[in-house]
Amino acid sequence: MHPVVSNTKLSPNVVRLVVEARRVAEIRRPGQFVIVRMAPGAERIPLTIADADREAGTIALVIQAVGRSTTELCALRPGDSVRDIAGPLGRPTELIASGRAVCVGGGVGTAVVHPIAQALHRAGVEVTSIIGGRSREWVIYERELAEHGEVIVCTDDGSYGRPGFVTEALRDVLAAGTIDAVYAVGPVPMMQAVVAMTRPLGVHTIVSLNPIMVDGTGMCGGCRVTVGGEPRYACVDGPEFDGHLVDFDELRDRLTTYRDFERAALERLDHDCKLGS
Amino acid sequence: MSEPRPLTPKERMAIERQRMPEQDPSARRANFEEVNLGYPERLAMLEAERCLRCKTAKCVEGCPVAVDIPLFVRHLAEGNLPAAASVLLRDNALPAVTGRVCPQETQCEAVCIRANRGTPVAIGYLERYVADWARTHEEGVTYEPAPPSGKRVAVIGSGPGGLTAAGELSQLGHDVTIYEAFHAPGGVLVYGIPEFRLPKEIVHQEVERLVRRGVRIEYNAVIGKSYTLVELRRMYDAVFVAVGAGLPVFMSVPGENLKGVYSANEYLTRVNLMGAWAESSRTPVLRARRVAVVGGGNVAMDSVRTAKRLGAEDAVIVYRRSLKEMPARVEEVHHAEEEGIRFEFLVAPVEVVGDERGWVSGLRCVRMELGEPDASGRRRPVAIEGSEFLIPCEAVVVAIGTKANPLLTSTSPDLRLNRWGYIEVDSNGMTSMPGVFAGGDIVRGAATVILAMGDGKAAARAIDAYLAGKPSLPVVP
Numbered sequence: 001m002h003p004v005v006s007n008t009k010l011s012p013n014v015v016r017l018v019v020e021a022r023r024v025a026e027i028r029r030p031g032q033f034v035i036v037r038m039a040p041g042a043e044r045i046p047l048t049i050a051d052a053d054r055e056a057g058t059i060a061l062v063i064q065a066v067g068r069s070t071t072e073l074c075a076l077r078p079g080d081s082v083r084d085i086a087g088p089l090g091r092p093t094e095l096i097a098s099g100r101a102v103c104v105g106g107g108v109g110t111a112v113v114h115p116i117a118q119a120l121h122r123a124g125v126e127v128t129s130i131i132g133g134r135s136r137e138w139v140i141y142e143r144e145l146a147e148h149g150e151v152i153v154c155t156d157d158g159s160y161g162r163p164g165f166v167t168e169a170l171r172d173v174l175a176a177g178t179i180d181a182v183y184a185v186g187p188v189p190m191m192q193a194v195v196a197m198t199r200p201l202g203v204h205t206i207v208s209l210n211p212i213m214v215d216g217t218g219m220c221g222g223c224r225v226t227v228g229g230e231p232r233y234a235c236v237d238g239p240e241f242d243g244h245l246v247d248f249d250e251l252r253d254r255l256t257t258y259r260d261f262e263r264a265a266l267e268r269l270d271h272d273c274k275l276g277s
Numbered sequence: 278m279s280e281p282r283p284l285t286p287k288e289r290m291a292i293e294r295q296r297m298p299e300q301d302p303s304a305r306r307a308n309f310e311e312v313n314l315g316y317p318e319r320l321a322m323l324e325a326e327r328c329l330r331c332k333t334a335k336c337v338e339g340c341p342v343a344v345d346i347p348l349f350v351r352h353l354a355e356g357n358l359p360a361a362a363s364v365l366l367r368d369n370a371l372p373a374v375t376g377r378v379c380p381q382e383t384q385c386e387a388v389c390i391r392a393n394r395g396t397p398v399a400i401g402y403l404e405r406y407v408a409d410w411a412r413t414h415e416e417g418v419t420y421e422p423a424p425p426s427g428k429r430v431a432v433i434g435s436g437p438g439g440l441t442a443a444g445e446l447s448q449l450g451h452d453v454t455i456y457e458a459f460h461a462p463g464g465v466l467v468y469g470i471p472e473f474r475l476p477k478e479i480v481h482q483e484v485e486r487l488v489r490r491g492v493r494i495e496y497n498a499v500i501g502k503s504y505t506l507v508e509l510r511r512m513y514d515a516v517f518v519a520v521g522a523g524l525p526v527f528m529s530v531p532g533e534n535l536k537g538v539y540s541a542n543e544y545l546t547r548v549n550l551m552g553a554w555a556e557s558s559r560t561p562v563l564r565a566r567r568v569a570v571v572g573g574g575n576v577a578m579d580s581v582r583t584a585k586r587l588g589a590e591d592a593v594i595v596y597r598r599s600l601k602e603m604p605a606r607v608e609e610v611h612h613a614e615e616e617g618i619r620f621e622f623l624v625a626p627v628e629v630v631g632d633e634r635g636w637v638s639g640l641r642c643v644r645m646e647l648g649e650p651d652a653s654g655r656r657r658p659v660a661i662e663g664s665e666f667l668i669p670c671e672a673v674v675v676a677i678g679t680k681a682n683p684l685l686t687s688t689s690p691d692l693r694l695n696r697w698g699y700i701e702v703d704s705n706g707m708t709s710m711p712g713v714f715a716g717g718d719i720v721r722g723a724a725t726v727i728l729a730m731g732d733g734k735a736a737a738r739a740i741d742a743y744l745a746g747k748p749s750l751p752v753v754p
């Protein structure tokens with residue numbers, strides 16, 4: 001059992017959930033994730049570790065309510081608890097040791113780039129973070145990232161920071177000087193756009209993939225992605241890969257496998273809530 | 278009940294093997310309830326009388342954990358179930374499991390003297406009967422553990438290998454903690470073998486018994502990640518590794534990443550461990566109208582029968598050799614046939630075909646013929662030119678085997694592996710790391726429940742001997 005310590009709303013459908021997980025907090029490294037099962041009968045869902053506090057023995061998970069399971073997780077309050085947390089899983093981020101890096105975050109991916117920016121900064125790398133959201137209220141982790149370097153905020157509607165997509169800001173940063181690595185975490189189309197921009201420039205780009213997972217230990221193969229023409233398991237070989245080698249179209253398509261099922265589950269949840277209220 | 282005078286051998290020989298009552302095929306193909314219903318008392322007693330009580334019983338040698346079969350069967354025939362159960366449980370930690378899933382036809386029953394003339398004693402069915410009695414009558418079963426040794430042992434993996442070792446070690450007086458990657462115990466017994474062959478409740482009860490006897494289980498502990506083997510070795514006086522084989526093998530044909538292609542591991546885990554067999558499940562699984570399952574072993578058979586139960590109109594086995602070479606148990610193939618499973622023998626897939634939206638729409642195959650025997654002694658299938666054809670289907674389940682999962686071994690540099698990545702052990706089951714033992718599928722490659730249990734039992738004895746005379750480690754908080 002993992003008691004919930006706090007639940008903070010970051011944007012209209014994103015919360016930051018801090019839960020006790022002593023061992024994970026102690027040994028996790030940037031880029032790693034956990035598999036969470038909220039209660040008996042619940043799904044196993046992979047969530048990247050956004051932050052950890054060793055002393056307190058807690059980890060922070062940033063969760064976007066997209067399906068029924070994530071909606072339920074987002075509703076947890078201090079005093080509730082999470083049944084199962086397995087991890088830390090996956091390979092830690094491959095960090096460059098010096099030079100300049102750009103961290104690009106979109107949506108909840110912004111929370112995932114945070115530990116990467118933090119580690120790069122600690123290693124002495126100069127970090128620029130480019131983060132985005134639909135509008136001002138969707139921008140998360142700006143303050144946290146600002147502790148590790150310059151932050152460029154972009155909003156689609158121009159209500160805050162620079163108007164436009166993160167890729168446009170990235171183009172300017174890439175044009176302004178030498179960049180040794182780009183770390184991009186966010187929706188598949190965003191990562192795909194980032195990679196399309198860095199590929200012709202030959203800038204090393206690392207992306208964090210989020211395929212459907214079950215066990216997270218290499219046992220089921222459900223998380224397979226094609227990287228450099230080869231099948232790789234995101235849970236053990238990743239979740240981060242060389243973005244220039246990833247088959248994003250395939251990933252995007254595979255992610256829709258259970259879309260109908262998820263829609264029905266959400267409708268059921270909605271129905272149950274209405275009955276309950 | 279028990280006869281006033283023992284039967285003569287001739288009288289015993291006159292009794293025919295009793296049939297296992299089964300759920301009707303037309304009903305069971307639509308539900309996940311157990312297919313075999315178990316002997317009622319009368320049939321069990323009658324079947325037990327068929328045992329000739331050989332002085333040197335071949336069946337015991339045929340059993341990888343050397344259950345004293347004639348003795349438990351005799352107690353059963355005499356109506357003394359507590360005695361029968363005590364004998365069985367002394368040698369076999371999970372008899373309600375093995376009584377259901379062991380390939381008795383190639384082990385104890387294959388060497389039963391009665392198999393020479395007619396049919397062997399139905400040892401597996403009797404084992405199941407006695408084990409099921411013991412599940413509900415624990416008070417009648419004697420258990421005498423050794424006094425606490427003060428030694429602590431870690432067991433990695435809670436499949437049949439790990440559970441058996443844990444049970445045995447705790448009976449020998451050691452303090453045992455199991456580390457399990459999943460949120461539930463049982464290994465393949467819960468995530469692989471379906472409910473209709475092995476109800477999960479039975480596995481849970483067997484695990485509960487171990488827990489009551491003092492075995493601790495740490496769930497969600499992925500060794501190689503949460504802790505390394507080296508760390509655990511430092512924390513414990515000895516370690517037993519039984520993490521199973523794990524890694525699925527795919528076909529390496531085009532189209533394998535289309536939506537609707539599953540490894541058997543994923544398909545069965547979703548349905549069994551995550552409960553997707555129930556419509557109300559929170560974990561999804563595709564309920565396709567037509568499902569092709571590639572492979573010919575137990576795993577393929579379990580997958581295809583699962584597909585049928587999930588509502589497939591057409592559930593077909595695609596196997597590149599013929600019925601004769603199929604590694605699946607005879608009983609399972611027979612059950613599958615009764616349930617309306619279709620078989621495409623001597624057929625190999627060459628491509629998974631998809632529609633314009635990325636969903637599986639068929640499996641393109643070629644017909645094969647059997648050529649010269651290969652290294653395994655089985656005749657090697659060769660493709661017949663121009664024989665391509667399409668099996669229309671909306672899901673494909675790949676059940677062509679597993680490989681060693683490197684998650685634990687890759688973080689244990691001192692652990693010697695063979696060239697396929699399986700762990701090497703000496704005749705005592707000890708690995709190249711002193712005090713670290715291993716067994717089950719991660720040593721043998723995909724094998725059987727009972728062989729994993731045999732390894733667990735042997736390793737427990739070897740660990741006990743290894744620990745004798747060694748000072749205990751201080752307890753690490």
Ligand SMILES: Cc1cc2nc3c(=O)[nH]c(=O)nc-3n(C[C@H](O)[C@H](O)[C@H](O)COP(=O)(O)OP(=O)(O)OC[C@H]3O[C@@H](n4cnc5c(N)ncnc54)[C@H](O)[C@@H]3O)c2cc1C
Nearest residue numbers: 434436438458464465469500520521717718724725726729
């Ligand atoms: C679908 C299917 C049907 C089968 N049918 C039969 C049958 O009818 N009869 C038969 O005899 N055999 C059958 N088998 C084979 C049999 O199940 C296996 O041989 C047996 O389970 C092996 O036991 P094990 O203890 O070595 O490993 P497993 O049962 O594989 O258990 C390993 C356990 O270790 C855990 N684990 C793995 N990695 C780690 C890690 N790094 N850290 C912590 N824990 C870890 C796993 O989660 C699992 O719980 C079947 C197999 C399958 C897949």
Ligand code: FES
Nearest residue numbers: 216218220221235
């Ligand atoms: S999630 Fe099962 S292999 Fe990666």
